[in-house]
Amino acid sequence: xxxxxxxxxxxxxxxxxxxxxxxxxxxxxxxxxxxxxxxxxxxxxxxxxxxxxxxxxxxxxxxxxxxxxxxxxxxxxxxxxxxxxxxxxxxxxxxxxxxxxxxxxxxxxxxxxxxxxxxxxxxxxxxxxxxxxxxxxxxxxxxxxxxxxxxxxxxxxxxxxxxxxxxxxxxxxxxxxxxxxxxxxxxxxxxxxxxxxxxxxxxxxxxxxxxxxxxxxxxxxxxxxxxxxxxxxxxxxxxxxxxxxxxxxxxxxxxxxxxxxxxxxxxxxxxxxxxxxxxxxxxxxxxxxxxxxx
Numbered sequence: 025x026x027x028x029x030x031x032x033x034x035x036x037x038x039x040x041x042x043x044x045x046x047x048x049x050x051x052x053x054x055x056x057x058x059x060x061x062x063x064x065x066x067x068x069x070x071x072x073x074x075x076x077x078x079x080x081x082x083x084x085x086x087x088x089x090x091x092x093x094x095x096x097x098x099x100x101x102x103x104x105x106x107x108x109x110x111x112x113x114x115x116x117x118x119x120x121x122x123x124x125x126x127x128x129x130x131x132x133x134x135x136x137x138x139x140x141x142x143x144x145x146x147x148x149x150x151x152x153x154x155x156x157x158x159x160x161x162x163x164x165x166x167x168x169x170x171x172x173x174x175x176x177x178x179x180x181x182x183x184x185x186x187x188x189x190x191x192x193x194x195x196x197x198x199x200x201x202x203x204x205x206x207x208x209x210x211x212x213x214x215x216x217x218x219x220x221x222x223x224x225x226x227x228x229x230x231x232x233x234x235x236x237x238x239x240x241x242x243x244x245x246x247x248x249x250x251x252x253x254x255x256x257x258x259x260x261x262x263x264x265x266x267x268x269x270x271x272x273x274x275x276x277x278x279x280x281x282x283x284x285x286x287x288x289x290x291x292x293x294x295x296x297x298x299x300x301x302x303x304x305x306x307x308x309x310x311x312x313x314x315x316x317x318x
Contacts, residue, residue, distance in 0.1 A: 043263025200317025227309030
């Protein structure tokens with residue numbers, strides 16, 4: 025079994041407008057389909073700038089050259105003025121991605137709010153944010169999104185309970201090693217979890233000797249045949265500055281016999297579903313906590 029589930033996070037206006045079409049082009053070249061998670065509300069990602077006061081986040085921004093990687097408009101978006109409404113302006117890009125055969129999921133309505141304020145949101149606020157995102161994607165696609173994935177892997181049990189009220193067939197909200205059915209307060213929720221098993225570009229670049237020159241080699245060395253691997257790429261990175269490198273990764277992985285699947289295909293191919301749960305933990309290359317498989 026040499027499987028890689030491909031998850032594509034689209035966090036920003038720029039990632040939707042520029043990165044998504046480029047990734048669709050690269051994936052079509054290799055005959056690969058992926059699962060795209062779109063943020064569809066206001067692009068307020070520049071409001072993360074306050075996190076520069078935290079040493080771990082500042083170091084991440086420096087070692088990844090964030091301004092060069094993401095572009096200055098992403099770094100400043102939504103700071104001095106309200107960010108643009110992504111779904112309203114770029115719905116045609118999202119629809120074209122679906123029409124190309126890719127799986128479409130909800131990342132967030134407001135990516136910044138969902139990531140930065142999860143600890144302070146009430147269940148009602150969580151539900152409202154999910155509902156706004158689902159409504160926008162449904163209007164764009166003509167049908168509800170089949171899956172969801174929280175921004176920045178910031179998820180808790182309260183949010184899992186709210187998601188259970190929506191028609192998502194599965195979610196990808198945590199880091200871990202195996203697909204599982206989440207248990208919250210003794211209740212087995214109906215939506216499987218597809219944890220991300222591999223590190224992202226911004227988590228490992230500049231750490232432990234990893235550079236752009238050896239990044240693909242390092243990532244290929246982490247793949248395991250014992251269970252499906254789940255890789256997250258970002259439209260802002262692999263659809264931008266890192267596009268050529270990602271293209272080469274797909275070529276090398278294919279030459280080694282690795283097969284890429286949508287996350288929905290991984291779910292459909294899962295014969296048994298072990299129970300599991302999530303918990304907040306520190307994570308290498310990230311500032312703060314992430315939801316991790318227990």
